[in-house]
Amino acid sequence: MGAEETPAAAAAAAAAAPTKKEKKKPTNLVIPPKKPKLSKAERRALQEAQRAAKADTHGGEKPKPKKGGSDGGTASKGAGTEEKRISSSSSAPEGGAVVDGDGQENSSLAMNPDKKDDKMVSLFSHLPQPKHTTDQLLSSISSSNNDNNLLHPAVPTLGHLYQTRSLLGGNARCRAMLQTFALLLQSYTPPPDTRDFRVDVDHSLLKPAFQYWTTQCRPHSVSMGNAFSFLKLAVANLERDLEWNEARDILLESLEAYVTERIQYAGKAISRHAGSKIQERGDVILVFGRSEVINRLLLDAALMDGKTFRVIVVDSRPLLEGRDTLEILSRAGIPCTYVLLNALSYLMMREVTKVFLGASALMSNGSVLSRVGTACVALLANANHIPVLVGCETYKICNRVQLESITGNELGDAEEVAFTDCARVEPSNRWGEGKKKDGGVLSDWKKQPNLKLLNLMYDLTPSSAVTGIVTEVGILPPSSVAVLLREMNPDSAFKGTD
Amino acid sequence: MASENYHDDEQLELQEKQHPVIADLCLHLSNNKKSPSISSGDPPSADKLAPSSSSKTSKRSSIPLPVAAIRVLLNVIRRSRAETMMGLQADLREASDVMVTFAKRGGPIPPTDFDDTSSNNSTQQQQQRYLLAGRSHIALSSGCELFLKYVTRASLETPDFTSCKSQVLERGERFAEFSIAARDRISSVGGPFVREGSVVLTHGRSRVVESLLLRAALVEKKRFRVMVLEGRPDAAGAKSARTYEKNGIPTTMVLDSAMGYVMERVDMVIVGAEGVVENGGVVNKVGTFSLGVMAKELGVPFYVAAESYKFTRLYPLNNSDLPEMGGIGESLQFLDTLNWSASAKKEESTSTSSLQDVSDYIVNLPSTVEIQNPPCDFTPAKYITLLFTDLGVLTPSAVSDELIRLYQ
Secondary structure, eight states: OHHHHHHHHHHHHHHHHHHHHHHTOOTTOOOOOOOOOOOHHHHHHHHHHHHHHHHHHHTTOSOOOOOTTOOTHHHHHSTTOSOOOOOTTOOGGGTOOOOOOSSOOOGGGGGOSOGGGGGOOGGGTTSOOOOOOHHHHHHHHHHSOSTTOOOOTHHHHHHHHHHTTOSOSHHHHHHHHHHHHHHHHHTOOOOTTOSOHHHHIIIIIIHHHHHIIIIIIOOOOHHHHHHHHHHHHHHHTSOTTOOHHHHHHHHHHHHHHHIIIIIIIHHHHHHHHHHTTSOSEEEEEEEESOOHHHHHHHHIIIIISOOEEEEEEEEOTTTOTHHHHHHHHHHTTOOEEEEEGGGHHHHHHHTOOEEEEEOSEEETTSOEEEETTHHHHHHHHHHTTOOEEEEOOGGGEESOOOOSTTTSOOBOOHHHHHOOOGGGSOTTOOOSSTTOOSOOTTTTGGGSTTOOOOOBOEEEEOGGGOSEEEETTEEEOGGGHHHHHHHHOGGGSOOOOO | OOOOOTTOHHHHHHHHHHOHHHHHHHHHHHSOOOOSSOOTTOOOOGGGGOOOSSSTTOOOOSSOHHHHHHHHHHHHHHHOOOSSHHHHHHHHHHHHHHHHHHHHHSSSSOOOOOOTTSOHHHHHHHHHHHHTTTOOHHHHHHHHHHHHHHHHHHHHHOOSHHHHHHHHHHHHHHHHHHHHHHHHHHHHHHGGGSOTTOEEEEESOOHHHHHHHHIIIIISOOOOEEEEEOOTTTTHHHHHHHHHHHTTOOEEEEOGGGHHHHHTTOSEEEEOOSEEOTTSOEEEETTHHHHHHHHHHHTOOEEEEOOGGGBOOOOOSSGGGSOOOOOSOSOOOOBOHHHHHHHHHHHTOOHHHHHHHHHHHBOOOOTTSOOOOOSEEEEOGGGOOEEEETTEEEOHHHHHHHHHHHTO
């Protein structure tokens, strides 16, 4: 049997091969010579040789591009690379584990003078790198605009605050953005030849500013995104034949109403609902970082309702936002304790009765996107059967669903992680050169091969870890965020088969 | 009218007693108001034999507390002399506040003996407290809230006062009837979950659960066994067991503490609810939480049967976060029934002499021992498999959805 088969198989293969070759030879096509298939050791040797050759030509000042098995995403990012060895294991954008692939990274990447790429963590390579120098900012102002439209000076001013991370917090950033837009609207006059100023407002005023902030300064938060969508909708809903003055007044009024209702009053309502969960005396409440909503509700409970409780403020590097919380609460007379994140389990097991957390965004499956470290706190509280309440206004609800912290996140400045001396960092004031003092174990981290520093801004708390979400409509279980979204946008709700 | 002055208890008692709303409520609770649409399997409860509210032996009717409250509110509407909707709503709001306050206080003062020799006043107070014994005020307040919302919506639709008033009355009647018919709907959606040949464990005395199981046995003609927990301190389980046996369902009684022991042999657990809270959890007779945890641990489905008017906007974070509920008495009797029944057998006693024997076996505690007798506890949503309601079979996360819609 076998003897008969193999000749037949061989014949078939032989028959197939010539036909393949015949197919492949149209005359006008130039076929590059095939690369010989190298084994792993051979490929390594080849790369070493190439590296050595390059080191000779480039004077050897370049840091050795040891990417240790990361490629794919970085290969696509590197500009001007000749050969790309994108292996199928480039699963970085999908959030899988970093695979130590066979392919060493293409050495041509080292030719890229931008050193940052070498220090980029491939798992998060799908996220935009943080923007750095002021020079870059200033040059981009004049060069990046379309139609020679210069930006109103308020825009880069705010952009600078965003980029240097001086202005933090979903509510603060959103309010500042809306205030700037109000300023822009006030100083805007539609060009005389436009038929519909709505298009022009959107095209030359709103969009460039927002894009500038997002691409040149710092990726926008969900709160900013939702507010911007609201503003665009308000512009689109203006009547066609309105005078610009009237339209402007309407828009300014809408902006004012948005901030008042959805941020300010929402905060008061949240404070009222959550306050009913704080007992008259004896509660020990744990908070993390700085959240405007949580500070408000704690102050109201202590000062207006006269409740007696203690607060434990948990803080984390590099932003150390908890210091502001500590200041605000202790000034109001609330007894506070301050710890860093590593002391969390000690406290949680002993005395904490409730945990209040803020949020940057709520996903529609009920998971909470918040400052990095929040998930830690929530999960540990869960493990100790301590209720976790998240305070968040409804305008921060995002109709995205996110399952883990990798796909939708933001990278911060890795330099901040390197600077390990807490005592010397100025609170909440991160611009200026002063902070980069000497010393620190990691001051020369860029020269270290195989060392990368990662500074993430956000993380995702799964909905199962949250006991309740406090919004202005009441306290809800996390599964009801989707219901809220549906109620808020009845037109876009799925109607089923009616 | 009733004041909010809690410091003067006796004063308050007198005022409450004379308050027509309270009197009305007790009348409704103790009268045998027959529920109109009874399925063929409705339990012939012994409660229905009570003639009037003033006799010592008056039992409680099977009517749920919120439904009685709604009837009271309907009477308030009829009696009200308000000329505007706002006035009417104010009357209703006041009446419902009085009832909720009464229900909340319906217990903390320890009851004296049920003697004929005590004065009429305190007897009446005793009656009132007895009628509310063990019932949580949660269902009462949520039922009243819903009814008030109903009225408000009606007032928005019909601006004219007199026509609105009559419409509200008519709707109110329908609401009360709907609440009663809810039990039948629940029985029909929940019945299929009782499988032939299964063992069903219940806790507490819920009319809804009773009607569900009776319907499964008598109408759907399934054969199954019911296991009942005793239900201290009000022997709720024992009373249910009587009902089940009378209708031909084989019943087993166990002590409350034996719930872990029997859970391995049980196929499903079904309980009623005093209130269904916003996160999908339930507030029910104390012991339900333990039952829920046990059932989840051993992989037994845990079902809750509750009418939709029991959905309330409460959000307890844990058991310590429940609102205060008065038990029928902070005093419990601790009886050594094991030795008492052993001794009774020896003496071949008649009924009167066995009563005397009991006092020998009651364990008297010094007053310094603190007794806590919470009537209800909170079972979080993660222990509940499904809820059987008159809106259909819901998952716990759907409760919030429903509440958002109801209270919009």
